[in-house]
Each structure stands twice: as structure tokens, then as C-alpha cells.
Amino acid sequence: MRFSSSALLGSALLIGQGLCNSNPENKPRAIPTPRWDTPTVPNDLQAFSIEFAFFPDYAGNKSHPNEFSKNLLTNFKTLTGVPPTVRVGGDHSYYHPDQKENVELIYANPNNDQPDTIYYGPAFFESYHTLGNVKFFHGLNLNQNRSIQILQEAAIEACISIGPQLELFELGNEWNFAPGEYRTANYSMLDYVHEWNQKAAAVKAAVQKACPGHFPGFFAPSFALLNFIKSQWSAEDLFKLGYDPHNLIKELSFHNYMGVNEPPNNPPVDWDLQRLLMNHTSIQESLATQIQRAKNLAYLGHPYVLGELNSIANQGITGETNTFGDALWLVDFSFWAGAHNIKRLHFHQGLDYRYASWQPILGKGQPPTTRPPYYGQIMVASALGHSHNARVVNIPLNEETESAYAIYDGDRLSKLAIVNMQAFNETTTGTRPSKEYKFEVPGHYRQAKVESLIAPGSDATEEVTFAGISYDHDLAMGKPVVVDPKEKFVMIEDGVLRVDVPDSSAVVVSLN
Ligand SMILES: *[C@@H]1O[C@H](CO)[C@@H](O)[C@H](O)[C@H]1NC(C)=O
Ligand SMILES: *[C@@H]1O[C@H](CO)[C@@H](O)[C@H](O)[C@H]1NC(C)=O
Ligand SMILES: *[C@@H]1O[C@H](CO)[C@@H](O)[C@H](O)[C@H]1NC(C)=O
Ligand SMILES: *[C@@H]1O[C@H](CO)[C@@H](O)[C@H](O)[C@H]1NC(C)=O
Ligand SMILES: *[C@@H]1O[C@H](CO)[C@@H](O)[C@H](O)[C@H]1NC(C)=O
Numbered sequence: 001m002r003f004s005s006s007a008l009l010g011s012a013l014l015i016g017q018g019l020c021n022s023n024p025e026n027k028p029r030a031i032p033t034p035r036w037d038t039p040t041v042p043n044d045l046q047a048f049s050i051e052f053a054f055f056p057d058y059a060g061n062k063s064h065p066n067e068f069s070k071n072l073l074t075n076f077k078t079l080t081g082v083p084p085t086v087r088v089g090g091d092h093s094y095y096h097p098d099q100k101e102n103v104e105l106i107y108a109n110p111n112n113d114q115p116d117t118i119y120y121g122p123a124f125f126e127s128y129h130t131l132g133n134v135k136f137f138h139g140l141n142l143n144q145n146r147s148i149q150i151l152q153e154a155a156i157e158a159c160i161s162i163g164p165q166l167e168l169f170e171l172g173n174e175w176n177f178a179p180g181e182y183r184t185a186n187y188s189m190l191d192y193v194h195e196w197n198q199k200a201a202a203v204k205a206a207v208q209k210a211c212p213g214h215f216p217g218f219f220a221p222s223f224a225l226l227n228f229i230k231s232q233w234s235a236e237d238l239f240k241l242g243y244d245p246h247n248l249i250k251e252l253s254f255h256n257y258m259g260v261n262e263p264p265n266n267p268p269v270d271w272d273l274q275r276l277l278m279n280h281t282s283i284q285e286s287l288a289t290q291i292q293r294a295k296n297l298a299y300l301g302h303p304y305v306l307g308e309l310n311s312i313a314n315q316g317i318t319g320e321t322n323t324f325g326d327a328l329w330l331v332d333f334s335f336w337a338g339a340h341n342i343k344r345l346h347f348h349q350g351l352d353y354r355y356a357s358w359q360p361i362l363g364k365g366q367p368p369t370t371r372p373p374y375y376g377q378i379m380v381a382s383a384l385g386h387s388h389n390a391r392v393v394n395i396p397l398n399e400e401t402e403s404a405y406a407i408y409d410g411d412r413l414s415k416l417a418i419v420n421m422q423a424f425n426e427t428t429t430g431t432r433p434s435k436e437y438k439f440e441v442p443g444h445y446r447q448a449k450v451e452s453l454i455a456p457g458s459d460a461t462e463e464v465t466f467a468g469i470s471y472d473h474d475l476a477m478g479k480p481v482v483v484d485p486k487e488k489f490v491m492i493e494d495g496v497l498r499v500d501v502p503d504s505s506a507v508v509v510s511l512n
Contacts, residue, residue: 028438028496031406031413034391038408041338041392043080043384046377048073048357049308049346051090052139053118056102056127057351058360065130068368069360071478073131075471078480079381086131087219087307087346089139089170093118094146095154102126113315113352125161135167137219137307142172142199143182151199152206159211168216168250169207170307171200174224176233189233193241196220200248217250222307224255225289236296251343252297253307258286258329261314261354269319270423273458274401277311277320277329278421278504281400283336291340303343310348311373316355322371324504325423325458326355330376331506332419335405338384339392347377358478368473372455375464375471379453382466383407383417383508395439404437413442416497416509424503426457434502441511443495449510450488450499458504467508 050058060066076084092115099121106117128136138158144151159166175196179187204215221238235254259276266272276282294304311321311329320326334345349356352363357374359366384390387409395404401422407415418437441448451467464470468484475481490499490509501507 026436026438028440029395029397030440031395031416032393034393034408034411038339038391038393039341041384041390042082042343043381043387043390044076044082044084045334045338045343045345045384046076046381047085047087047305047344047346049087049089049348051114051348051350051353052088052093052120053090053103053105053115054350054360055088056124057363058349059127059130061102061123061126062129066360068473068478069358070131071476072358072370072374072471073134075378075478075480076381077133079378080384081386083133083135085135085137085167085344085346087137087139087170089137089173089222089308091173092116092143093120093139093141094144095119095141095150095157096121097150097153097157099123113350122157122161125157128162128165134165136162136165137168137170138162138166139170139173140203142175142196148199148202152202155203155207156210159207159216166216168219169203170219170222170253171196171203172220173222174255175221176223176231179231189238190241192233193238193243196243197245200244201246204248215248218244218248219251219253219305219307220244220249222253222255225257235293239297239300249300249302251307252294252300252302252304254290254293254304256286256290256306256309257311257313258282259312261312261317266317269317270425270459272317273320273323273325274421274423278325278423278458279400280332280336280397280403280419280421283329283333283403287333287337287340287342290337290342294341304341305344305346306337306342307346308348309345310355312355315350315353318354319459321355321373322461323458324372324455324460324464325421327372327374327376327379327453327455327464328419328421328458328504328506330373331379331417331453332403332421334376334380335383335392335403335417335419336394338380339394339405347373358473370471370473370478372461372464375453375455375466378471379417379451379466379506379508382451383415387414402435404439414511416511417506418499418501418509419506420501420503421458422503423458426455426460428457432502434500436498436500439497440495441492441497445492445495445497445511447489447491447512448497448499449512450490451508451510452488453506453508454502455504
């Protein structure tokens with residue numbers, strides 16, 4: 001993901017629900033029930049996107065598999081019963097069938113976050129065999145136009161090597177940046193439609209020959225959020241122009257970021273953490289365009305996913321996106337997206353990225369470590385659990401620094417998730433404030449289990465736990481380790497559940 005333009009033009013978006021439901025006496029709140037059209041939330045909502053250049057760092061290779069990454073991914077399978085999906089994609093990768101090295105990264109400046117060019121060879125595909133039971137999307141470069149044959153060879157290598165774990169191909173990344181970037185300034189959306197249709201057909205023909213049987217299909221168009229760029233390309237128009245005439249697309253993918261890292265213009269990190277990330281209003285605003293587009297494109301019948309996303313584009317901001325506050329952002333963002341029919345969230349990762357869920361190997365002096373956002377992902381996966389019919393309904397609250405969701409298993413209320421995003425610094429002395437939440441729950445419930453997502457503060461970068469469990473690298477290489485065995489329960493009296501949620505923390509309350 002690379003953004004150059006100054007961004008996030010004040011998008012005039014309609015915020016439908018949530019803010020005006022004042023509740024001054026702190027009376028117990030009624031919990032809304034799902035409507036006939038409340039979507040189910042797949043329990044593999046939490047997913048990953050790994051920048052092409054850094055996939056070998058995350059996965060390792062056959063002789064040196066990255067066990068830490070494997071363990072962190074396996075935890076999702078344990079919590080949900082479903083293997084997580086990993087999209088391997090991004091900019092500027094060129095396949096060289098004769099290359100010995102797995103990847104060769106060409107940096108304009110060695111301190112840059114991203115290489116300008118990535119050459120990869122067949123050995124790259126070893127990295128698809130080290131992470132265990134994971135579903136993969138492999139990115140093909142639409143700009144690899146030396147010849148159609150090379151594009152086909154890359155696709156064939158992917159289908160042969162990745163085998164049944166290859167779920168989908170992606171063909172082109174953020175191609176709405178193409179005019180003036182990968183193509184002439186007058187390259188039109190219709191030119192793109194023709195180019196994609198032609199190359200997608202060529203990929204399909206080659207793959208079907210080399211790997212007979214079921215053709216995986218594509219995840220597309222993988223456009224960057226339009227607010228960020230000047231292009232007038234809209235996905236609605238794209239399909240009207242004859243995109244994908246043979247219905248090779250299986251999932252609609254769009255990218256999403258809340259803001260952009262553009263030094264030296266970045267605001268102070270602690271201020272921005274509360275303003276941009278730990279802010280339910282700003283999360284609703286960020287997702288409003290996606291939610292509307294998902295509705296506009298629903299007639300196509302494809303799941304709508306965020307194929308690459310994270311908090312702040314250009315790899316995040318130290319002190320903001322690597323903190324526990326970012327984990328709270330991730331939880332609220334994920335539930336709001338899931339409640340509004342977005343089917344999967346591929347949180348973007350790369351070595352040394354400042355928003356990454358984990359640092360997979362030593363890089364820029366930083367050893368392998370599990371970062372706060374990972375714990376946000378674990379909380380959401382755990383809340384959805386093994387349900388095949390989870391439905392999430394927002395419970396409107398008063399403040400923009402808080403949010404709550406009811407999680408249904410079919411029609412049965414099974415859990416509540418509450419996020420208190422009021423900033424609390426880890427260095428603050430004195431007692432940590434907390435807020436009491438009261439909900440009316442069905443009368444037969446007597447008690448509920450409480451699992452907390454907590455850290456020393458919103459600015460903390462370490463000592464995060466969910467349900468008393470740490471997934472730290474140094475404890476057990478990312479496997480779960482119980483560090484706080486104390487189970488927490490709350491009593492339900494006269495059909496009213498009360499739970500205290502400390503500032504800068506979140507809870508999952510399970511009714512049983
Ligand atoms: C596998 O990874 C190790 C460690 O990064 C590296 O030394 C080795 O060359 C790699 N092997 C291949 C075949 O790329
Ligand atoms: C691919 O072709 C287009 C024109 O057809 C050209 O503008 C672009 O630079 C080419 N890209 C590469 C990497 O060769
Ligand atoms: C697009 O611009 C190129 C030069 O940049 C020109 O050669 C070409 O004719 C233009 N195409 C159209 C359709 O205007
Ligand atoms: C939360 O975001 C909204 C919308 O961007 C903004 O108006 C509001 O000031 C933000 N709240 C805080 C506490 O910064
Ligand atoms: C947290 O600490 C920063 C830096 O000292 C300060 O600017 C900010 O106001 C503090 N925030 C809270 C909520 O105490």
C-alpha cells in the first residue's frame with residue numbers, strides 16, 4: 001500500500017445509527033434483536049494480508065519454517081474451527097522462472113519501508129508450505145506485461161505448488177492508481193476492463209491446462225479507498241462497463257485505511273489515537289463508503305471483503321498504531337464491519353510495519369514479538385467462536401469513545417462485546433477509571449463469564465492479554481499461555497446484567 005496524495009478529503013458521510021440514543025439515568029439498556037436482514041458473520045472474519053515482499057519473512061521456507069507465525073495463525077483455527085485466510089499480495093512483484101533466490105528486493109533507499117521492485121522465483125512458493133492449515137490468495141501482477149506467458153507461468157507455479165490450499169487468485173493491486181502510475185494518464189476504466197478481462201481469461205486457460213479440475217477464481221478489483229486518490233473510478237461503473245463477463249470473480253475486494261502516515265504532517269500520536277482510532281464515530285465514518293458500496297454491488301451475489309486494511313496507511317505510526325489503543329480500534333472496527341455485511345477483514349502485515357499484528361523475525365533491531373493488534377483479532381475471533389450462524393447487532397451507546405455489540409448464535413443471544421475506548425495512559429498514577437454497563441437480558445440467565453482484553457494502558461505496547469492469556473513470542477512462541485488464571489463472572493439480577501469495563505479495555509461477556 002502506497003499513498004502519495006494528501007488524503008481523506010472530508011467525506012460527507014451519513015452516520016445512520018448510534019449517537020443520539022441518550023440514556024442519562026444509566027438505566028439498563030434493552031438489547032436489540034437481529035432483523036430478518038441482519039447478515040451472518042463468518043467466523044473467519046479475522047484474516048490476514050501479507051505484503052508480497054515480506055511473505056518469506058512471515059512464513060520462512062521449507063528448511064527454516066517460521067514456527068512463530070504458524071502458531072499465531074493456528075490459534076485462529078483453534079478458536080473458530082476454521083483455518084484463517086492469508087492473502088499474499090501487494091505492489092511490484094515480477095516472476096522470474098529462472099531465478100534461484102526466493103525473492104530479490106530492490107530498494108530505492110535501504111531505509112524505505114517497502115522495496116520498489118520484487119523479483120521472485122519458484123523458491124518463493126516454499127513459503128506456502130510452512131504455515132499449516134491456512135487458505136491462501138496469491139497475487140498476480142497485472143503490470144507484469146513483458147509477456148502474457150510469464151503471467152501464465154506465475155499462475156501455473158501457484159496452482160501446482162500451493163495446490164488445494166490455493167483459494168483464489170488476485171490479478172492487480174490498487175489498480176485505480178494505474179493512470180499516470182503504471183499506465184499513461186489517459187488510461188481509462190474501460191482500458192482496465194479490457195486488460196483485466198483479457199489477462200484473467202489467459203490465467204484461467206493456463207491454470208486449467210496445468211491444474212485440471214476446479215478453477216479457483218479471482219478476488220477483485222482490489223481498489224484502494226477512493227477517498228485517498230484523485231481517480232474517478234468507481235466499482236459500480238466498472239461492472240456496468242463489462243468487467244468480468246465470465247463471472248470468474250468469487251469475492252469483491254476493496255482496501256481500507258483510517259488515515260495516512262505522512263510525516264512531517266502527522267498530528268501528535270496520543271491525540272490522534274483518541275481522535276481517529278479510539279473513536280466509534282470515526283470508525284463508522286471510515287466504513288460508511290464500504291458498507292454503501294457493498295449494498296450497491298450486492299446484486300452480483302459475491303461476498304464483499306476488505307482484502308487489505310489496517311489502521312493508518314503507509315505502514316502505520318509508531319506510538320499510535322503499535323499501541324494497545326490500536327487493538328481496541330481493531331475490535332470496534334471488526335464488529336461494526338461484520339454487523340454490516342462485510343465478510344472478511346484481511347489485516348495487512350509486513351516486516352517492521354508499525355501496525356503489524358506481529359513482528360515475524362528480527363528486523364530494524366526489533367526481535368520477533370506479538371503486538372497489541374493481534375490480541376484485538378483474537379478477541380473478535382473468540383467472540384464469534386465456532387458458531388456457523390453468528391449475527392452481530394450494535395447496541396447504541398451515548399459516547400463516541402465506547403461501543404457495544406450483541407452476538408447472536410442464530411436467534412439466541414449468546415454474548416455481549418463492550419469496548420471502552422476512553423484513553424488511559426499506562427504511566428497515569430491512581431486508580432484506573434472504569435464504566436459500568438447495564439443491560440436487560442432474558443430472565444433465565446443467572447450469571448455470565450467475563451473475558452477482558454486489557455493492557456496497562458492505551459499507550460502500552462506490551463503486556464496485553466485476552467481472557468488472561470498471552471500469545472507472546474518469548475513465552476511459548478505464540479502459543480497460548482495462561483498468565484492470569486482467575487476466571488471472572490458477573491451475576492445477573494432480575495434480568496439485569498452489570499459489568500464494569502476499565503477505561504481502555506474491552507470485554508466479551510458470555511451468557512450461559
Ligand atoms: C531458507 O531460509 C533460510 C533462512 O532465512 C535461508 O538461509 C535459506 O537460504 C533459505 N532457503 C532457500 C532455498 O531459499
Ligand atoms: C506495461 O505496458 C504499459 C503499456 O502497455 C506500459 O505503460 C508499462 O510501463 C508496462 N509496464 C512494464 C512493467 O513494463
Ligand atoms: C493517450 O496518451 C498517449 C500519450 O501519452 C497517446 O499516444 C495516446 O494516443 C492517448 N490515447 C488516447 C485514447 O487518447
Ligand atoms: C471522533 O471522530 C469524529 C468524526 O471524525 C470527530 O468529529 C470527533 O471530534 C472525534 N472525537 C474525538 C474525541 O476526538
Ligand atoms: C497521555 O500522555 C500524553 C503524553 O504525556 C498526554 O499528552 C496525554 O494527554 C495523556 N492522555 C491521557 C488520557 O491521560
